[in-house]
Amino acid sequence: MGKLRGIVAKVFFFALLGLLILSFALWGVGDIFRGQQEPDNVAEVGEREISSNAYRQAFMEAYNRQRQMLGEDFSIEMARQIGLDRQVLEQLIADQLLLQHANRMGMVVTEEQIRQVLVSTPAFQDSEGQFDRARFQQLLRSNQMSEQQLINSLRQDIPVNQITAALAAPLQVPDALSEQIRQYREERRIAEYLVIPRSSVEGVETPDEATLRSFYEEHQDTFMAPEYRRVSYIHLSPDDVRDSVGISEERLREEYEARRKELSVPEERQVEQGLFDSREEAQAAYEDIRNGGDFTEVIEDTSGEAPIELGFVRQGDLPESLAENVFSLEEGGVTEPLESSFGWHVIRVNEIQEGEEPSFEAAREQIRNELVEYEAVEATVSLANELDDLLASGAPLEEAAQEMNLELQTIEAIDSEGRNREGQQIEGLPDREHFLSETFSLSEGQESLLIETSEGDSYFVLQVDAVEEPAPRPFEEVRSEVRELWEREQREAQANETAEDILSRAKNGKSLAAIAEEEDLTLRQTEPLLRSAEEPSRELVSQMFGMETDEAAISQGPRGPIIARLTEIVPADAPTGNESAQSELQNELEQSLRNDLETMFRHGLESEYQVTIHEDRLERATPAF
Template sequence: MVRHTFLFARNTMLTAMRRLAGTWFAKALFLLLILSFGIWGIEDVVRKFGTDNAVARVNDEAIELPEAQLATRREIARIQRQVGSSFEITPQMSQQVARRAVENLIMDRVQRQEAERLGVVAPDQAVQNYVWSIPAFQGTDGRFSRLLLDQFLRNNGLSEPEFLALLRADLQRQQLVGAVRAGAAGPDALTKPLLMWQGERRVAEVATLPLSDAPEPAAPDEAQLRRFHENNPERFSAPEYRRVTVATLSPATVAAEVQPSEQDLRATFEAHRAQFETPERRTLEQAVMQSREAAEKIAADWRGGASFADIEREAQAGGGQALTLGTLDRSSVPVPELADAAFALGADGVSDPVQTPFGWHVLKVTGIEPGHARSFEEVREQVADDLRREKAADLAYERANEVEDALAGGATLEEVGQRFGLPVEKVTIDARGQTQDGKPADLHLDASGRDVALRAIFAAEPGQAPRLAEAGQVGLFAFDLQEVIPAALKPFEQVEDQVRAAWMQDARRRSQEERAAALLGAVKGGKSLQDAAREAGLTARRVGPFSREPDQQGANSPPPELLAPLFATAPNEATMAETADGFAVGQVVDIVRVNPDADPLGLGRVRSEVEQAMLGDLEAQYLEALRRNAKVTINPTMMGQVSAR
């Protein structure tokens, strides 16, 4: 009975549901269920619907987070190359660098979009020529070096397509701003006063009071010396010293491990054969005439035995000129037609007239230096040295990764040095790299790398784990700071002689300062400097006319410390300044002004300087206008995720 009742209820419910399924209410209910299950499966997508994951947008073109982070890291690397790899990035600095990197990306987008709008392009050939013209990519032979380019790309974390894209964008930018810069012109209202200011000369009477001429001060007693010693601790203190262990890694430290094979040496020689070849060179004389007939006459006379002096007179008489070109190889002759003519002649040969935009040329070969190609055996050692340096740089780069891994794993510098053959020094040094006995410590780094390492050592705190850092272009270093020995005032007894000498020198300085002030007061009271100096037992000399720039010889110029004060002083007024060896007092007696209209060359130079400054301002204003007119949005949330790490 119960079973039948259950079956009846079930059938009744199914029948009701079938009827309900045909209604609009049921269809809406099922649609809602389907959507809820679908949303449950794609929850992350729906949750982000309506949000923007780009760090910034420029006219709807996105700057994504990975691109912004990469640009930030490159900006950090650029800063560290300039100020040293010991430069530590604080969170606040990281934020500022990230904002700057993103702003650079925004300006890149703005300029590129404007170039596309105007149809500005940079052809592949122009990009290639641009790359080949960069001095950093040219080898010792002055030619493009693929090796140097690859090294640059590796050091900057760039792929070749990325680098070429950057250059292409830069070429487009140059075309954009070039059109804007072309319109600048320096007005006379600005250039003439500037030329007058630059060209102004002054004549002055100058009296110098060197410390060596000061009266001998009375000898100080011990109390005076001790007081002077205590009041000037910076002059009599031992510097701060730091006890450190330093390990260095550079191509020089691993060079002994590099032994190029015979096959490598010959392959390198073949790849760089051109730099071992000396091209043929010819000593050339040339006459340039304005007509073919005059040039043919010159050629005929030259072949007939006329001397160069005769040809020179004949060319001048005919409205042309003759000159000696010197000894040149083919590539050094600027006009291809002239190069072809010159290198087709034999010794003492004279060419037929050759026409160029400059006129009709006649060339004579007065000497030939045959070309020479050095053999592999001749340059074997040079090739080996170059290859060793190259491979040592690569090996040092690979070794750096191993050293970093070892340090990260907790190895000490001594263990790292022993494992990888690195020089390790335990030293106690001051900020100049001097040991406590006054000798320079050997840190196995060149001058620039040494400076970087010293700055890092004296910026560190004890207890920091050693890490590998760049020291200049090719060196790396790591250090472990064990102890900081603070600067301390040396005992009086230890530096008594130094204190006495410094006290005497200071007394002489005060004496000469008082005499200079009295001399200045006398001139301000109405006396000439000549009269005031004579009364004080001094000598005043007249100097000038002199310019605002110091005279290297100093014979006709005041002491450099007195120059600016004299140019800020009115005629017949006086001023004084402390110099490297004492004091000087000067009185302006004449001002020699320039007439800008009488100096067209000077006016042209100043106008060029003004125009260059104006060009920079025009470019900045143009780029600012492009930035302002572009639709730029920055996502603060995503911007906070951009990191320099």
């Protein structure tokens, strides 16, 4: 229900019209953007539907936001693995529940409420914070929305926000409860413990053939080979045609003449400036400099600020009101006062780097490489179109490759991670992630469409020739792995037996220190541990907070079983008066209570308005790559 919180500010606190319009789209208000809704809705909420198009648009917007934060490697498959598709659907359902509940409650919106929303929206205001009707109309036009459509949307939007505002109202957590929770969290525990390292167990007998084969049969799931697929594919890339591209000398010279200005390096000047509020101040500074005053000292004395270093600039980098004068000076020259939107400028040219126009011979190789690259891409696109037409006419992949003299590449066995039977990554796959997604989404004998790679300059089409289902790897192939696992389990079993024996002796009154000396083990003691501690093991820490002083227990750790005795329970310290910490805990508890309230409210709405999710349509609506 935490997703309901994001609705609160959709009307009253948004900064951009785009966010406002997005909220309307997500609530399904009208057909402002979507036009006619698709019949294949992914969910029904009471009397309303969530269309595939609305869901797909919301998913892609959420995915693109995540990708901006996590980087280009964040794929749609990763998004689905972390549940982004479900989060988006839950948000859409929550929005629809609130909208219908507001309608059923008969909540109405007055003209004054609508007016207040419009005049208080920053996107509709001028620089002084006043409602600007011209700006309002311009933004509506740019978003292809009429004023009446916006008002109609607000009539349904405002009641929903009134509900969410009520849910977001401040909650007060009793001080006694807050203090009790603080004591619970800050209580610590100390234990002494022994570790029986699995690696230290000796005397494991060598298993015979029958034992290993029996173990293999019992643990076949551990030694499964993944699903493999035999794949044939054609990859069209500029790399394959680049060497065959020829560029005539005549075309090189024509390109040089057409791009002479673009290839030239323009003149650059290193400049610094004094910036003034008035012409009189700038003129006074200019006169002092012209009469022999030091530029830096005069600027500082006159403006109160050191000169501003602009570094090397080109004429186009400067405002028009400055550029011509600055680039007409000699090196060391100073401009008369010049005005721009920033104020009045006095500018000095410290250094001039002359522009340069490269000769044809100097630019020839660069031009040739760029033309070759362009022609290679064009040739690839042309081949792709031809191949696509041929495949669309029904030609099999192998026949199309032969007819167009293209290489049909074959991968004998590839798993879903792109590995071969030896577990090695198969290199050279076109658009690896997309290629694997297509390979494992098709049935045996099925052929993909011609797909453009994410780089946008190459294409591939593939066919799944055969599917080899997951199966146990032959015993002979995994014999060493079977033996290794058998021996590991034997060592683990012996370590656990030793640990159980030690625990029994400890419970009968023997100290862990004495047992450690007898067994040649190291007795350790924990630091005072909070409930959130991870060491010596998470399992042990969890057990410690359910034990009494001097009680012993056994748990598993990363190196082997752990036998521990709780030696001390350390109560939470007395309140320190740290207002910041107390406020942080109070806010956390209030937020938790608010989340619980929202969850109960959501469950109540779901019981009142039936929610139906069409899983098959949802799967189709979610982008596959």
